[in-house]
Amino acid sequence: MRPLLITLAFGYAALVRALDRADPELRWDWSTIDLDDLYFPPNFLWGVASSAHQVEGGCNNNQWSRFEEEPGRIRGGERAGAACEHWQRYPQDIALITALGARAYRFSVEWSKIEPRPGEWDEAAIEHYRALCAALRAAGIAPVVTLHHFTHPQWFEEMGGFVDQGRREANIARFVGFASRIFSELDPLVAMWCTINEPEVVAMEGYLRGTFPPGERDPQRAAEALAGLLQAHAAVYQALKRLPGGAKAKIGLVKNIFHFDPQRRWHVGDWAAARAAHRFFNGAALEALQSGRFKMRIPGLGVAVDRVIEGLVGSLDFIGLNYYSQIHLRLDLRAPERAVPCARPEDVPTDMPYAIYAEGLYRALHQISALGAPIYVTENGIADKADDRRALFIRRYLYAPRGGCATGWTCAATSIGRCSITSSGPRGSRCASASMRWTSRRRSGGCGRGRGRSSRRSGAARARGSARDERPASAGSVADLGAADRRDRLLVAGVRGLDGA
Numbered sequence: 001m002r003p004l005l006i007t008l009a010f011g012y013a014a015l016v017r018a019l020d021r022a023d024p025e026l027r028w029d030w031s032t033i034d035l036d037d038l039y040f041p042p043n044f045l046w047g048v049a050s051s052a053h054q055v056e057g058g059c060n061n062n063q064w065s066r067f068e069e070e071p072g073r074i075r076g077g078e079r080a081g082a083a084c085e086h087w088q089r090y091p092q093d094i095a096l097i098t099a100l101g102a103r104a105y106r107f108s109v110e111w112s113k114i115e116p117r118p119g120e121w122d123e124a125a126i127e128h129y130r131a132l133c134a135a136l137r138a139a140g141i142a143p144v145v146t147l148h149h150f151t152h153p154q155w156f157e158e159m160g161g162f163v164d165q166g167r168r169e170a171n172i173a174r175f176v177g178f179a180s181r182i183f184s185e186l187d188p189l190v191a192m193w194c195t196i197n198e199p200e201v202v203a204m205e206g207y208l209r210g211t212f213p214p215g216e217r218d219p220q221r222a223a224e225a226l227a228g229l230l231q232a233h234a235a236v237y238q239a240l241k242r243l244p245g246g247a248k249a250k251i252g253l254v255k256n257i258f259h260f261d262p263q264r265r266w267h268v269g270d271w272a273a274a275r276a277a278h279r280f281f282n283g284a285a286l287e288a289l290q291s292g293r294f295k296m297r298i299p300g301l302g303v304a305v306d307r308v309i310e311g312l313v314g315s316l317d318f319i320g321l322n323y324y325s326q327i328h329l330r331l332d333l334r335a336p337e338r339a340v341p342c343a344r345p346e347d348v349p350t351d352m353p354y355a356i357y358a359e360g361l362y363r364a365l366h367q368i369s370a371l372g373a374p375i376y377v378t379e380n381g382i383a384d385k386a387d388d389r390r391a392l393f394i395r396r397y398l399y400a401p402r403g404g405c406a407t408g409w410t411c412a413a414t415s416i417g418r419c420s421i422t423s424s425g426p427r428g429s430r431c432a433s434a435s436m437r438w439t440s441r442r443r444s445g446g447c448g449r450g451r452g453r454s455s456r457r458s459g460a461a462r463a464r465g466s467a468r469d470e471r472p473a474s475a476g477s478v479a480d481l482g483a484a485d486r487r488d489r490l491l492v493a494g495v496r497g498l499d500g501a
Contacts, residue, residue, distance in 0.1 A: 012268065019271050025261045025326075026359040035395040038402060047104035048097055049379045051149040051197070052113075055086040062112040063157040064150065067213035090132055092430045094139050104142040106378055107132075108149035108197070109186075111156075111178050118155055118174070126185050133189035144378075145186060146194040146254065147179045147236065150202060150212070157214065162228035163207070163221060172232045179236045180243060187245040194320055194378065195236045198256040199229030200281050208280075208337065217336060219301040223280070227294045227307055230285060234311040253289070254320035254378050257282055257364035259357070261328050263342040269331035273339035276300065277329060282367070288312060289319075289371055300338055319371050320378035323364045325354035348392070351383035358396035365401060377401070387433050 053059045059080060068079040086093055097105055113125040133143040152161065156174065160167040183193065196202075205212035207222035216222075233253050240246045260277040262270030276298050288294040292313040295306045329339040347355035361380070368375055382393040 015268060016266055016271070019268075020265055023261075025265070026363055028359055030396070033399060035399055038395075038398055040398075040402075045104055046100070046102040047106060047144070048100065048102045049106040049381075050086065050108075051146070051151075052108045052110035053080055053083070053149075053151045055084045055107075056110060057082040057085045057087050059083075059110055059112065059151065061116055061154055062110070062151040063154050063161075063213040066154050066157075067215065070215070073215065087128070089430070091135060094135055094141065096430060097141055098139055103140060104144055105136055106144035106146060106194070108146040108151075109182055110151065111148070112151065112153040114182060115153060115178055117153075121181065126182070129182070130186060130189065133186055137189060142192070143186075143190050144192045144194065145182075145190050146197050147182065148175070148195065148232075149197040161214075161225075162232055163225045165224070168228050168231070172228070172235050175232050176235050176239045180239055183240050183243060183246070183249075187243075187249065190249075192250045192252075192318075193240065194252060194254045195233045196229055197254045197320075198322060199226055199233070199253070200285055201256055202226075202229060204281060219298070219303045220305075223284075223296045223303045223305040226280075226285065226296075227288075227305055227309070230288055230294060230312060231309045234309055234315045237315040238311045250317040252316050252318040252320055252373070252376070254322055255285065255368065256322040256324075257360075257368060258324065259326035259360045259363060261326055263328040263330040263344075267331070270329060270339075273329040273331045277327075277337075277339065286368070286371065289316065316371060316373040318374040318376050319368055320376050321364060321368050322379040323361045323377065324352075324380055324382075325350070325357045326360050327354055348389065350389065350393075351385055356382070356389065356393050356396065358393075358400045361397055361400035390433075 053062065053064050057080070059065055065080070068074050071077075084093075094105075109129050110125075114122055114129075116122055133145075136143045152175075156171065159171055159174075161171060162168060162175075164171075179195070202212065203222045203226035206214060207216045207225050208219055210217045237251050240249065240251055258281055260274040260281065262274045264270045279298065280296065280303075284294060284296040288309060289312060292310075293306070293308050294312075297304050297306075328342045328344060330342050332338065332340045341353060343349070343355065349355050361377075365375060365377075380397060382390050384390045384393070
């Protein structure tokens with residue numbers, strides 16, 4: 001018996017060591033890194049991002065507005081309501097974007113306003129988005145349009161959305177019709193298009209965890225939803241490419257990469273939970289985009305989906321990367337998802353149930369580079385109501401892509417998209433927050449000046465600036481964005497050549 005136990009113990013230890021070596025949890029020693037000495041190249045283009053339901057106001061005809069009305073769905077019974085009144089006050093917000101030094105703005109068009117009922121088009125809503133794009137271009141800011149950012153009309157939800165197998169094909173055709181209409185209207189003003197924002201978040205939160213509409217907790221339906229959203233992306237991409245202007249447009253998908261690491265790196269159960277979560281949230285979609293086949297099988301949750309998605313391979317002119325943080329998971333068979341998230345004492349928390357983890361952006365860039373498409377960091381940010389951690393967050397997350405320079409990545413044209421922060425109530429005046437003022441100073445101060453070189457120190461990638469001059473980095477122009485041979489370098493949050501290309 002004893003030799004058997006020794007053999008099992010050695011086998012267990014070998015397995016854990018192999019898992020740890022295959023997927024290390026990267027940690028930098030921030031005490032050795034000078035975050036006040038960051039270099040960004042002259043063609044570095046800064047961008048900001050938003051979504052319609054969260055900022056426009058008056059989005060009362062989509063599935064999220066209906067979800068907000070259901071008791072117990074939203075903490076405190078809050079509703080988006082007037083939001084930030086971006087619909088009416090976008091000229092003031094464009095002025096803030098300009099003051100921040102950003103030269104690209106990613107926003108979503110609200111389908112429920114454009115097509116309030118099936119086949120009925122609101123020309124005033126279309127004209128609003130045309131005016132917004134024109135105003136952005138007049139300010140030297142490139143509009144980047146997202147066609148589906150978490151919301152769609154309530155009537156579309158009632159038809160089964162992207163999930164119900166019996167109606168999925170017809171519903172995707174409806175989404176393609178909407179996308180084709182708005183593309184034809186805005187194409188002269190827009191060079192870059194995002195089809196769907198974070199399909200894995202829609203699937204996991206809406207159908208597995210029940211925190212997004214429709215509030216279900218069905219793992220199989222969650223997998224079907226993710227497959228349906230990827231199918232919708234492929235269908236929209238192929239349809240838009242056939243339209244006038246489609247050949248020159250840059251069209252891609254926005255993928256969230258969230259790292260799932262075991263709470264106890266010595267515990268095989270925690271590793272299994274982390275691997276299953278990674279498979280659902282990251283792995284299945286990334287593999288499908290390369291192979292054209294969506295395959296997900298998680299026996300412990302009763303998930304089995306295997307489907308070929310026509311037109312998915314080759315449907316990326318770029319891949320948008322949204323990155324926020326990581327989650328440590330501990331196996332718990334009593335939990336509905338068979339695992340629970342855990343915090344660590346050394347974590348710097350945010351107002352969301354995850355911590356500041358800038359190293360994960362570096363990991364995410366490396367992971368998503370396997371797609372072989374130009375990478376654009378289309379979104380990141382921090383929930384920080386007190387505005388007392390955002391400056392630290394920004395400094396660390398701006399360092400993360402620069403750390404790639406020390407490992408052979410080409411960093412001559414990297415940039416990061418993030419949200420500008422304003423302090424304003426629905427009827428208050430627009431004003432910059434403390435962290436936004438800090439960022440503005442950095443844009444016209446140390447960031448973006450001089451030439452950089454990279455070195456290694458205490459295991460952490462360290463970027464040093466030298467040969468500084470006093471001119472801020474050039475942000476490029478809208479005209480630049482129309483040049484096909486430069487677009488990959490200049491559009492919002494682009495990272496090229498992760499393998500040295």
